[in-house]
Amino acid sequence: MTDWSGLYASRVSRIQSSDVREQARLMGQADIISFGGGIPDPAVFPHADIAEAAHRILIDPAKARVALQYSESGGWRPLREWLVAYMGTLGVACGPDNILITSGSQQGLDLIGRLLLSPGDRVLAEAPTYIGALRAFDACEATYGTVDELADPAGPKAKFGYVMPDFQNPMGTCLTQDERLTLLDHAAARGIPLVEDSAYEKLRYEGEPVPSLLALDVERSGGIDKARVIYTSTFSKVIVPSLRVGWVVGPAEVVHRLMLMKQAADLHTSTFNQMLMLDLASRILEDRIAVVNDLYRRRRDATLGALEAHMPPGVAWTRPQGGMYLWVTLPPAIDGQDFARRALAEERVAVVAGRSFYPANPQLNTIRLAFPQTREDRAGEGIARLAGLIRRMVGN
Amino acid sequence: MTDWSGLYASRVSRIQSSDVREQARLMGQADIISFGGGIPDPAVFPHADIAEAAHRILIDPAKARVALQYSESGGWRPLREWLVAYMGTLGVACGPDNILITSGSQQGLDLIGRLLLSPGDRVLAEAPTYIGALRAFDACEATYGTVDELADPAGPKAKFGYVMPDFQNPMGTCLTQDERLTLLDHAAARGIPLVEDSAYEKLRYEGEPVPSLLALDVERSGGIDKARVIYTSTFSKVIVPSLRVGWVVGPAEVVHRLMLMKQAADLHTSTFNQMLMLDLASRILEDRIAVVNDLYRRRRDATLGALEAHMPPGVAWTRPQGGMYLWVTLPPAIDGQDFARRALAEERVAVVAGRSFYPANPQLNTIRLAFPQTREDRAGEGIARLAGLIRRMVGN
Numbered sequence: 001m002t003d004w005s006g007l008y009a010s011r012v013s014r015i016q017s018s019d020v021r022e023q024a025r026l027m028g029q030a031d032i033i034s035f036g037g038g039i040p041d042p043a044v045f046p047h048a049d050i051a052e053a054a055h056r057i058l059i060d061p062a063k064a065r066v067a068l069q070y071s072e073s074g075g076w077r078p079l080r081e082w083l084v085a086y087m088g089t090l091g092v093a094c095g096p097d098n099i100l101i102t103s104g105s106q107q108g109l110d111l112i113g114r115l116l117l118s119p120g121d122r123v124l125a126e127a128p129t130y131i132g133a134l135r136a137f138d139a140c141e142a143t144y145g146t147v148d149e150l151a152d153p154a155g156p157k158a159k160f161g162y163v164m165p166d167f168q169n170p171m172g173t174c175l176t177q178d179e180r181l182t183l184l185d186h187a188a189a190r191g192i193p194l195v196e197d198s199a200y201e202k203l204r205y206e207g208e209p210v211p212s213l214l215a216l217d218v219e220r221s222g223g224i225d226k227a228r229v230i231y232t233s234t235f236s237k238v239i240v241p242s243l244r245v246g247w248v249v250g251p252a253e254v255v256h257r258l259m260l261m262k263q264a265a266d267l268h269t270s271t272f273n274q275m276l277m278l279d280l281a282s283r284i285l286e287d288r289i290a291v292v293n294d295l296y297r298r299r300r301d302a303t304l305g306a307l308e309a310h311m312p313p314g315v316a317w318t319r320p321q322g323g324m325y326l327w328v329t330l331p332p333a334i335d336g337q338d339f340a341r342r343a344l345a346e347e348r349v350a351v352v353a354g355r356s357f358y359p360a361n362p363q364l365n366t367i368r369l370a371f372p373q374t375r376e377d378r379a380g381e382g383i384a385r386l387a388g389l390i391r392r393m394v395g396n
Numbered sequence: 397m398t399d400w401s402g403l404y405a406s407r408v409s410r411i412q413s414s415d416v417r418e419q420a421r422l423m424g425q426a427d428i429i430s431f432g433g434g435i436p437d438p439a440v441f442p443h444a445d446i447a448e449a450a451h452r453i454l455i456d457p458a459k460a461r462v463a464l465q466y467s468e469s470g471g472w473r474p475l476r477e478w479l480v481a482y483m484g485t486l487g488v489a490c491g492p493d494n495i496l497i498t499s500g501s502q503q504g505l506d507l508i509g510r511l512l513l514s515p516g517d518r519v520l521a522e523a524p525t526y527i528g529a530l531r532a533f534d535a536c537e538a539t540y541g542t543v544d545e546l547a548d549p550a551g552p553k554a555k556f557g558y559v560m561p562d563f564q565n566p567m568g569t570c571l572t573q574d575e576r577l578t579l580l581d582h583a584a585a586r587g588i589p590l591v592e593d594s595a596y597e598k599l600r601y602e603g604e605p606v607p608s609l610l611a612l613d614v615e616r617s618g619g620i621d622k623a624r625v626i627y628t629s630t631f632s633k634v635i636v637p638s639l640r641v642g643w644v645v646g647p648a649e650v651v652h653r654l655m656l657m658k659q660a661a662d663l664h665t666s667t668f669n670q671m672l673m674l675d676l677a678s679r680i681l682e683d684r685i686a687v688v689n690d691l692y693r694r695r696r697d698a699t700l701g702a703l704e705a706h707m708p709p710g711v712a713w714t715r716p717q718g719g720m721y722l723w724v725t726l727p728p729a730i731d732g733q734d735f736a737r738r739a740l741a742e743e744r745v746a747v748v749a750g751r752s753f754y755p756a757n758p759q760l761n762t763i764r765l766a767f768p769q770t771r772e773d774r775a776g777e778g779i780a781r782l783a784g785l786i787r788r789m790v791g792n
Contacts, residue, residue: 002589002624004649007555009514015656042461051454058447065438068636103499107662118405135660139510159403193398228398240464242667253400260411264531266503271638273666
């Protein structure tokens with residue numbers, strides 16, 4: 001028999017499952033109240049619009065030929081052109097050569113990791129941060145520090161900083177404009193790029209949008225091709241995830257290199273899906289953002305209200321102005337992993353332990369609550385059960 | 397300004413564009429007779445069937461919810477189960493855990509490279525071979541030898557052999573059953589795996605199918621989980637390329653590792669596209685194979701007939717029993733790259749120079765002709781022009 005483990009490249013030992021996503025399967029179980037996987041509520045999926053868009057594309061022979069054929073690795077040109085205009089509305093003046101279409105923003109993170117990381121290279125990430133980014137960088141055998149290190153000119157050599165400035169996964173928090181400018185200052189002083197993950201940027205229920213790191217950088221540096229920020233985004237949260245259409249924006253030189261890596265990785269993202277996404281984005285994007293934000297805001301409010309009503313002293317949580325998550329700090333004696341396991345087994349409530357979101361040195365008494373899938377009339381019951389478990393675990 | 401080139405990982409310098417695919421753009425120019433890019437004729441795309449399949453999925457709310465949501469990294473279970481039965485018809489007994497759904501077979505090659513290759517590791521490939529495989533392995537900083545080295549127990553240490561046993565890209569040739577068994581013997585003697593790329597397996601116009609390396613290996617080794625072959629395939633050539641649905645088959649242990657790498661790379665292949673592909677494959681696969689093979693056989697015949705009629709002495713070519721390509725050896729004095737450039741500029745005929753298909757030591761007087769896009773009534777004219785150019789270049 002083949003000794004496979006002896007054949008694997010060293011990167012393989014670094015790759016673990018991001019088990020958060022496996023929790024999505026729990027959602028199907030009717031008796032579970034889920035604050036688990038960070039996945040949209042399918043009730044907001046515009047399936048009739050998608051059916052119409054698919055029909056429009058496939059009944060037109062000229063469109064169908066394009067939709068079903070191989071296409072450019074950089075992405076279908078009309079979608080890139082639409083994104084040029086869209087990025088313009090977000091304060092980023094750029095051209096089609098500054099945009100790469102990816103199979104979700106996860107692929108953007110993967111390609112950026114492969115572009116920049118050699119084994120052992122240090123990534124400065126928020127702590128906690130998005131698990132999927134850690135898994136992508138792990139596959140390049142990254143090591144990790146925290147973004148705080150950016151401020152220290154004598155800090156260990158680092159390859160890039162990875163930040164999610166808007167409604168960060170898992171905490172739901174945002175960086176202020178001043179914090180963003182300071183990050184850019186520090187990155188410039190250290191001479192390293194920043195990777196900006198804006199997956200949740202449009203899920204704002206209240207408050208004023210803050211310009212992205214890329215927009216601020218373009219303004220200061222005098223143009224997209226002089227920027228040191230590589231920006232990733234996706235239609236997954238505002239339209240649907242499963243079409244797997246995301247994009248990267250950055251200097252043309254960097255985007256060209258990423259395109260070549262994408263070509264080697266999977267040739268191109270489905271042309272049909274890119275055409276569907278352009279049809280949807282150009283017709284219903286603003287409408288979808290409004291629908292999604294209205295629903296998720298109500299669920300956030302229900303969850304925050306229940307936390308206020310039920311949680312015992314010694315429990316703290318974030319109060320996000322958007323996104324899909326909030327972050328709960330449990331009493332110091334409670335390990336979030338132990339808590340998550342018991343919450344599911346004893347209370348039939350799914351939450352995610354905080355430890356896996358840390359690139360290093362996890363704070364163990366933490367959990368993430370995702371509220372998009374939790375109906376407003378169930379959130380109170382779910383939080384009350386979690387509060388009961390906390391009380392039992394601290395011995396009250 | 398950021399010095400990006402100083403930041404790139406060493407793998408980046410290895411990645412070139414596979415410019416063959418860029419030639420696809422030439423196809424749109426009406427005055428060019430194209431034997432260039434290896435891409436299907438869109439006339440065979442079943443766009444009405446795809447429109448109906450999309451409608452069936454999206455008007456059913458229960459199906460639409462699945463189709464548009466995040467799903468398992470390993471692939472949508474019903475498609476994997478269908479592929480279990482399909483692989484059974486090809487002599488490979490396996491289960492769903494032996495199958496990974498990928499975004500085209502290109503992604504299968506990329507993930508296998510990342511699983512097995514550390515920088516400098518040697519891959520034994522056919523010479524010439526598929527450019528996209530070389531680009532995927534280049535991204536892992538592979539070095540190359542030829543599959544002939546497999547026969548030499550004292551040959552340089554190698555990580556795996558990569559072969560395309562059926563209607564190989566670019567030559568259109570097949571390995572006989574004896575050649576396959578010998579390859580398996582040699583791989584076993586050397587203790588290394590084989591990566592089998594079966595992208596063209598079903599494009600057989602005549603002659604009897606030969607069992608895949610994986611089928612032969614499963615039979616000899618006593619089961620899929622004892623196999624040393626990792627098999628990749630795709631629906632791109634027989635249904636449509638742009639849905640980007642392919643699959644990998646191998647020992648469950650290997651498939652699990654590949655699944656984790658896929659999760660880090662792009663989470664999963666579009667659920668909607670997987671559902672479309674299952675609908676299409678289970679309804680019309682045999683029909684599509686017949687339609688595609690009938691058309692491509694006629695185009696191969698027209699191309700072979702024209703080569704016979706027009707080519708001067710000193711030109712040789714393969715006579716494939718299927719697939720999309722044939723391989724032409726020009727008189728020794730003609731460099732295929734020079735020839736391809738002049739054929740396009742002077743004769744308005746697109747061909748691909750042979751040199752980029754070689755992992756090393758290219759035979760320069762070679763070109764690849766792809767015939768699926770060349771109408772039967774145009775092939776004669778195209779080949780006559782190429783023959784005229786050859787005569788001019790050798791000075792007759």
